[in-house]
Amino acid sequence: MTLSMRHADRHADRILELVRSGRPEIGSDIVAQSWGRCINEYRLHPAKPHDPVFISRVELEERRARQADIIACARYEMTTLYQQLADVESAVVLTDTDGVIIHMVSSPEFAAEVGPLGLRVGGKWSEHDAGTNGMGTCLAAGGPVSVRREDHFYTQFTQLTCSAVPVYDPSGEIAAVLDVTSRSSLMQQHLLVLLGMTARMVENRLIDARYRNAHPLHFHSRPEFVYTLHEGKLAVGDDGRILAANRSALFQLGMQSMEDIRTRKIEDLFQTSLEDMLQRSMSSSFHPVVTYRANAALRFFAVARRPATDAKGAPLALAAGAVAAESASVVAPTPQRVPPRPAVPRPAGAPGSIFKDPRLTAHLDTARRVIARQTPVLLCGETGSGKEVFARAVHEASPHAGGAFVAVNCASLPETLIESELFGYRAGAFTGAQRTGRRGKILQADGGTLFLDEIADMPLELQARLLRVLDERQVTPLGTEETHPVDFQLISASHQHLPQRVREGRFREDLYYRLAGIELLLPPLRERSDRRDLIAHVLATESGGVGALSAEAERLLLEHPWPGNLRQLRHVLRTAAALADGRPITREHLPSLTQVAAPAALPTAVAQARPATPAAEPAAADTALPVKLNPIQANERQVLLQLLEQHRWNVSNVAKALDVSRNTLYRKLHKLHIEVSHPD
Template structure:
């Protein structure tokens, strides 16, 4: 086998390292050697170069953090916990997203040395950008690891020693990773072993807290090896629907139960893993009041099982009813009282389960994904998976593997167990292709063939995989214009456009008043003053329902005595009166302006004093981190990235 082949064997890798890195005084293990190989042969990087530094601009960073707000709010707790234990010892703690972009940092007192090394919020550590490094290589290999000194690809990163653990969501998809990095450590790599174990422990804690938060209104199971209290990271968490099928799990459960590539944990019944079904679990545990001692079906190992029942009694006694998600509104609610939307919902109901692809169009923020989820929930596929792929959010180099998947060993750096693509993950359920207009041209051809033949051939697969999915696509672009300019395939358009659903912009909807009340009801017993309501009704809402929802969340946080007035609305809604004439400011209004200026000044001072450590400032003021982010957004305060 040639060294240039993606499937280079260990002996070829040894020769590659000897040829390309003769000056290095280490013998890298196979994982590091494969990363070096990718860095040279795939990413075309020079180990003696600086690497192309990518740092988000202030606006990009603000938007990036907004998109990851839920992830940050949970993972930030783990970052703080880890930082308390390792920052005093000279480690920097970083949290990244699934693309290697740093979302949050905790730095030692000598923070200048760390920022000069690129350990800043907004920096991208993807392996394709800077070669072998802790964050990028942990994400590429999907493994916890330490990258120590000369194991880094770039010579300029030799002073770093990084211990990193990936973080997964409840569908076993990467969310990012947790990283503890020190500079110029004199000890060997083995000295970082305990640091790595701490990082792994906190990464698993983040996963478990995220799992419990996501499935707080679902029946969940905790499975532990009997009598094993030495390794909390091995606790397996499973979320069940009312029929006892697994709808989510933590990474430990996926590792334990999916060692056989042919077994898919999601969608399996609990009695395929345990010797009891959901009814027996409820009965034997007395509704979750006591733990059970059971044995696994696979290898007859004794385990302890704890059952957690959601607080709402309706879920416990209605297990045989169709599942209803509290997070996603149904078609009836989404249709509102707007005649145009109601007509669209009526047509949707007629095509459900008729194997007709649906194309949803509309401006950004009009609720395209919400409609796709509602269609899935209203169909006979509701028990199957709903898999979403944003064609605009994934780099073109990754979208093919994300969509079609690959089998183990099909190329260098591939997961040994392979990876199911979105199409295969959606088998038996619904595939939602968001921003389909941004799909690269060569993938449009492959997708068209898949939809026509109803089977896929993942990279490295010997036989094609039959495909049974409901396809829903969405775009805010004018596909007809893209077809005319040869940017989108006409035959694919007709394949996807079985039933078109055009969502009106918020400013065009006749039920804005009712919609405002519906969204406001999600925030408790709040009311709007007449002036505030009029501002909401008159605003053009370029961001549509998403912007309105964010506006109401912001206003609800600032509301006093359960009342939202104009002063509680975001700045863009306070700028002028509905008539366009400048509002006459009362003495109370001028006082409010002065108080806001004082608050902004104090907030900036506290952020500088704490070196922009958001959690520390939030703790100082006694507020939640999300509240602090809202305040920063309100006053236009942006964390500086002065290095690049």
């Protein structure tokens, strides 16, 4: 008898003895209970060979079609969790309520190893089909479960450890199971916490997906928990009736089930109405406002928004992945974390001093001459090519250098706030406003320079108002009839081709000619002849003047194509400086320049979700942050940095990957202190 056969016999004998003995553990241990069901109800035998069960391709396609919204909501969260685990011998799995795997994220190597065991899309893992296992036992028990190696019913699964949690739909019913299967048997309780957090993010996304016509309302008893994983979330109809709620909302409101809350209106829960909450949220720039529990003294902080399908409403919060509902991402252990060191001040320097490329110096000289005659300047170029740094250099050598340089990123503001940010407003201009008036950006730029970045993203209705301000040189704040004369020099920028936007009817032709007094094309980093000097300058800035490059590292930096331009260079060197920790930067400190991309031929997230190498590298850069983030924010920041690197610092592509607006993504990046508008 071989060693494996003896092991199988011992494993089977142990299960049979425990179940037949009727020991007390049977009634209290979730695994022992599962063994009992396998033998007594399903008539399975642990010593008999188990053949994996697969459904047909046609049935699989039908199941995936029925679960399309759940898969869409879980896909990115699963990929993020897999990357955070940084374990090549693991898989993140999603099953339906019959235990059929409908989506899976893993490395190609591990997927090939466990595929013959049935761990692949289409495999069936209910207890009846596969005995005791994480996915099937989670469904049978109706709650989180960890099934370690020897806990599995069948011997061939004892090389694996499974942890699984249920995913609930907006009606409160189990809709799917989220599972991590790996060769490791460590930290399963911690992994259950991570899975639970991921499941809650999927549930929040599912509410957004199924109630896009409803008003999302976020609340918590503590303001810092609004827009986080711990927030309560409601979907509210136009009539104020509650359509759906997440589990945190039920708990905070003292409700037992969705049936308890679906009969209520917002006035039954809080001392406010839907319209009042919407107006107060808008006037507070969607920061949490105070409200109270109906018929009680319990205080909450809440934010309400217009439906996602309302084009005139405020943008939805991040509804996907590490930025789900603008909440935090899962906190996962990160290997080989670099010890933090004190942040060092960055050396100051004149922005113009970093331009040594002949084309840039010529452009800079041209811009300085024309702006002295009040001629508007339009800067064009790829994302991250340094448009704002260039604009600052023009300002500092202009007749208005004594005034303020006011930058406005038109893509980073919600459409409902661009107008108030640009033109300002008086106190009480919004119904229910509890704040004082505010000078808009145009008034702030009086006597200085107004820099309108991503001007192509300005809404059409505001383009007309901006054109009037440029022609009349006076501005009227919202909520008042008073006009204020303004004198500022204008610099605009866009990575989009404005003439094409004009032809498409998405940008006013008269405003384009008003902005483009002179149009300058900034070269991308890969075409600049001063790359070596620029790399040295950025490294000195990011390392506090103590960074040094090895010859090989310098060669890698000089030869890299830099699709993300200066923005990508800055973050690569910031990460490298943190990893080197005062030592010379070598090849190993530049992982994003040396990693091999996943093969494009692999069609699913399995290929795309290669484990981060290592996942701690972006997090290491966080040690230089001047602002301390909590663990959830730090981890969310790490995930977004990885996505930006993956998409070569193209914010538009990252926003498309997350299925959110660029405005929403810009707000999240700003909140997490990820610089994407400096330079641009």
